[in-house]
Amino acid sequence: MLERVAIVGTGLIGASVGLAAKRAGAVRVDGFDADGETLSKAVELGAVDHGAPSLHEAVREADLAVVAVPVTQLGAQVSAVLEATERTVVTDVGSTKGRVAADRSPRFVGGHPVCGSHARGPEHASADLFQGATWFLTPGPETDATTYQLVHGFVAELGATPVAIPADAHDRLVALTSHLPHVLANALMNQAGATTVEGHEPLASAGGSLRDMTRVAGANPRIWVDIFLENADAVGEALADHKRRIERVERALRDRDGGFLARWIGEAALNRRRMLERAFPDPGALQRLRVHVPDRPGVLAGITQALGAERINIEDFELHHFSPERGGTLTLLVAGEEPAARAAALLEAQGYGVAVSPVIEE
Amino acid sequence: MLERVAIVGTGLIGASVGLAAKRAGAVRVDGFDADGETLSKAVELGAVDHGAPSLHEAVREADLAVVAVPVTQLGAQVSAVLEATERTVVTDVGSTKGRVAADRSPRFVGGHPVCGSHARGPEHASADLFQGATWFLTPGPETDATTYQLVHGFVAELGATPVAIPADAHDRLVALTSHLPHVLANALMNQAGATTVEGHEPLASAGGSLRDMTRVAGANPRIWVDIFLENADAVGEALADHKRRIERVERALRDRDGGFLARWIGEAALNRRRMLERAFPDPGALQRLRVHVPDRPGVLAGITQALGAERINIEDFELHHFSPERGGTLTLLVAGEEPAARAAALLEAQGYGVAVSPVIEE
Numbered sequence: 001m002l003e004r005v006a007i008v009g010t011g012l013i014g015a016s017v018g019l020a021a022k023r024a025g026a027v028r029v030d031g032f033d034a035d036g037e038t039l040s041k042a043v044e045l046g047a048v049d050h051g052a053p054s055l056h057e058a059v060r061e062a063d064l065a066v067v068a069v070p071v072t073q074l075g076a077q078v079s080a081v082l083e084a085t086e087r088t089v090v091t092d093v094g095s096t097k098g099r100v101a102a103d104r105s106p107r108f109v110g111g112h113p114v115c116g117s118h119a120r121g122p123e124h125a126s127a128d129l130f131q132g133a134t135w136f137l138t139p140g141p142e143t144d145a146t147t148y149q150l151v152h153g154f155v156a157e158l159g160a161t162p163v164a165i166p167a168d169a170h171d172r173l174v175a176l177t178s179h180l181p182h183v184l185a186n187a188l189m190n191q192a193g194a195t196t197v198e199g200h201e202p203l204a205s206a207g208g209s210l211r212d213m214t215r216v217a218g219a220n221p222r223i224w225v226d227i228f229l230e231n232a233d234a235v236g237e238a239l240a241d242h243k244r245r246i247e248r249v250e251r252a253l254r255d256r257d258g259g260f261l262a263r264w265i266g267e268a269a270l271n272r273r274r275m276l277e278r279a280f281p282d283p284g285a286l287q288r289l290r291v292h293v294p295d296r297p298g299v300l301a302g303i304t305q306a307l308g309a310e311r312i313n314i315e316d317f318e319l320h321h322f323s324p325e326r327g328g329t330l331t332l333l334v335a336g337e338e339p340a341a342r343a344a345a346l347l348e349a350q351g352y353g354v355a356v357s358p359v360i361e362e
Numbered sequence: 363m364l365e366r367v368a369i370v371g372t373g374l375i376g377a378s379v380g381l382a383a384k385r386a387g388a389v390r391v392d393g394f395d396a397d398g399e400t401l402s403k404a405v406e407l408g409a410v411d412h413g414a415p416s417l418h419e420a421v422r423e424a425d426l427a428v429v430a431v432p433v434t435q436l437g438a439q440v441s442a443v444l445e446a447t448e449r450t451v452v453t454d455v456g457s458t459k460g461r462v463a464a465d466r467s468p469r470f471v472g473g474h475p476v477c478g479s480h481a482r483g484p485e486h487a488s489a490d491l492f493q494g495a496t497w498f499l500t501p502g503p504e505t506d507a508t509t510y511q512l513v514h515g516f517v518a519e520l521g522a523t524p525v526a527i528p529a530d531a532h533d534r535l536v537a538l539t540s541h542l543p544h545v546l547a548n549a550l551m552n553q554a555g556a557t558t559v560e561g562h563e564p565l566a567s568a569g570g571s572l573r574d575m576t577r578v579a580g581a582n583p584r585i586w587v588d589i590f591l592e593n594a595d596a597v598g599e600a601l602a603d604h605k606r607r608i609e610r611v612e613r614a615l616r617d618r619d620g621g622f623l624a625r626w627i628g629e630a631a632l633n634r635r636r637m638l639e640r641a642f643p644d645p646g647a648l649q650r651l652r653v654h655v656p657d658r659p660g661v662l663a664g665i666t667q668a669l670g671a672e673r674i675n676i677e678d679f680e681l682h683h684f685s686p687e688r689g690g691t692l693t694l695l696v697a698g699e700e701p702a703a704r705a706a707a708l709l710e711a712q713g714y715g716v717a718v719s720p721v722i723e724e
Contacts, residue, residue: 114569128654128715132689134567163567169560176554176564181571184546186630187607191600192538193633198531202538203637205496205525207476209543211637212577216570218631225623232615238553239612243605245549250601253594261587268548269580271555275565275573292490300679301663301670308660316690317662317681327494328678353381353490357482 001025001157002150006062006088008032008055008077010042013093013113014068015125018047020158023127032058042122056084064154066111067092071226074100082108091151095174096230097138097167109151110138110167112174113160128159135160138167175234180242182216182224183235189217273360286315286333286359287340291352293319294327303330306346312339333359363387363519364512368424368450370394370417370439372404375455375475376430377487380409382520385489394420396431404484418446426516428473429454433588436462444470453513457536458592459500459529471513472500472529474536475522482582490521497522500529537596542604544578544586545597551579570682635722648677648695648721649702653714655681656689665692668708674701695721 001024007014010033018029031048032055033039042048052058059065059081065088069077074094081090082105091111092100100110115133135155139148152162165173192202192210202210228235252260276283293299300319307314316333334340344354363386369376372395380391393410394417395401404410414420417439421427427443427450429436436456443452444467453473454462462472477495497517501510514524527535554564554572564572590597614622638645655661662681669676678695696702706716 114567124717124719126652126654126715126717129717131654132691136567163562165562166560169562173559173562173564173567176557176559177567177572178569180553181550181569181575183608183611184550185571185575186627187604187611188543188546189630189633189637190626191542191603191607193629193636195538195603197535197538198528200525200527200531200535202535203633204640205476205498205535205539206637206640207540207543209547209578210539213543213547213575214630214634214637215574218627218629218634221624221627221631224627225620228615228623229618229620232618236612236615239608239615241553241557242549243608245553246545246601246605246608249545249549250598253590253598253601256591256594258587258591261590262583264552265548265580265583265586267555268551268576269583271551271565272576272580274555275551275568275576278566278568290488292488292493295675295677297673297675298670300666300676304662304666308663311659313657313659314662314681315657317679317692319676319679329494330679353488355486355488355491357486 002063002154003027004030004062004064005154006030006032006059006065006081007042007048008058008065008067008081009069010039010048010051010122011068012121012124013115013129014066015042015045015047015122016127016129017066017068017093017158018042019045019125019127020130021154022046022049024157030058030062038122042125045122045125047122047125055080059085059088062088064089064091064150070223071096071230078108089147089150091137094230095178095227097136097170099230100167104140104142106142106144107147109140109143109147110170111151111155112136112138112170113155114174114178130155131159133160135162136170137162137164138170139164140167171231172234172237175231175238179227179231179235180238182219183228183239184242185214185217189214269360276360282335284358284360285336287335287337288357288359289332289334289340289344289347290355290357291330291332291347292327293330293352300330302350303347303352306350307332307343310342310346312343312346364425364516365389366392366424366426367516368392368394368421368427368443369404369410370420370427370429370443371431372401372410372484373430374482374484374486375477375491376428377404377407377409377484378489378491379428379430379455379520380404381407381487381489382492383516384408384411386519392420392424400484404487407484407487409484409487417442421447421450424450426451426453426512432585433458433592440470451509451512453499456592457540457589459498459532461592462529466502466504468504468506469509471502471505471509472532473513473517474498474500474532475517476536476540482585492517493521495522497524498532499524499526500532501526502529533593534596534599537593537600541589541593541597542600544581545590545601546604547576547579551576573682631722638722644697646720646722647698649697649699650719650721651694651696651702651706651709652717652719653692653694653709654689655692655714662692664712665709665714668712669694669705672704672708674705674708 039051043051113135318331401413405413475497680693
């Protein structure tokens, strides 16, 4: 691990970098934030050893400076750090990379840890935030090999998996994997919220699919407006393609073209299997168990204990709450038909009704 | 509970109706299915007491006949049951209601239990399938009050909440709450799957939002092609409105209109809060705990036991698996800042890093 790390912007991501770097063995973490309270909080939490009174003081002795300011200020802050230092390597954590790529210094490489952004502020920071996450790095033609190597090693020590990609390709990729899903979640949420059907509110009878698909709706306007604007061109391209795909479905519905719809759903099933193969060694073996459970403390413990004692590994686990009176539905994924059958038998012995089905249908 | 219930079509839904009716006290459940194997399986599972050799024999002595055949055969099968009987009340469980509403008999009322359809076949049936679920009923002008009352009481005894709605309003409502989300999930999955960005596959770096939003992609083509075709007009209207909403976002991106985007995300946040208020008494108090956990048996039991012993109620619970090597992220919802802080302290005492944040941001 590096000896001296500087964090510029000590909010959720910056403070988490500090905590993770300390845990991985960094000797000293200096921090600066334009907001004094955010900086004090990061110091108090142990994410920063020394809260510096200026950007210059924070970064001047650092081996690596990590710039974790809002996306609109990234370009200016990265330039300021490069100017304030002579040997310090500089990276950032912005979720779009096109603009910051303009900083053509041998000492700079852009970065983007993919770790969600449900919260803001150092008080939500965690040394575990990057564990298992992809951390994109966007070396440019001027980036020194030693710069890349240093940042690559640093993010790997924080528990992330570094993945190199050109800055513009990065922005088109995240437009698809993150920004387009966010646009669709917001659009769907507002469409369902704006419509009432003869006095019935769609939101009152929201099924699982609407709940799943609007999980990120309404998230962090202060962060997301900037992300959408910074990546407006790539998001616009993704939306244009989306509209063409929706128009193809509209045509199939008008023409009552069941053949197209069947092929289209089948293609989605194949794509979903490919996506799951990245997370699970054998998604075809995954079984889904659905269990209705009451809403009271201890229920989950009873279920997970019983499966744990039998060495049945729960691959994925979801409880969707209906209401205090009616309880919720617990969905478990278990790998393999035999362990799934044993799990179902154990839960049935506890008095639960269990429905088992394969995750990927043939 | 009714004495004699007949099930026409003994697949997942039909067999679950049989199991739930038996548990609620039905004296005898007769069943018929055009597929002999499906019928035998339902008898074997105890969902049906007597597998009848014909539709006529199954329904003729029944107080209530529940028609649970694929959506394209509903109209014909409901008519056949009405013709075969004189006093039997008839309902169906189809997820679109426009066509079956043509059956204008005083003895008929349409129905639709909203309970997901991840699986097919009686072997996945469960007496708990309808517990806490909305069960739409679509009485027409000819429906007798006694017919409505009988079916209303029956579905309530199965654990569902009956909600009356006109058939055409039902179809527009589910176009929004279920069919539109399914179209968007399939479209998004295929767009992410069809595109590679300079050799990088979006599916390989799918973040949480893409995973959440494609949960239902590729589901049950045999069921969903029929649903889309049966409800093509209402789904088409929902898609046209969706496209207009996407075009508004495209315009805002082109014009770099941050004000619109901020209002639009804020509106989505309000709508999401309204939706969550239907499931949680006080969604504003909900706190989200994020914990990185290794992939091994017993981990969930340890966590849920610790919280259960402290009487901390977990409102919602998700484990998203990364890989066997890297483990996964556990997300818990806990109501109230104080219980959330206690939960975080307990988990930290077990050596986990925990990030806490409010579910609904102000």
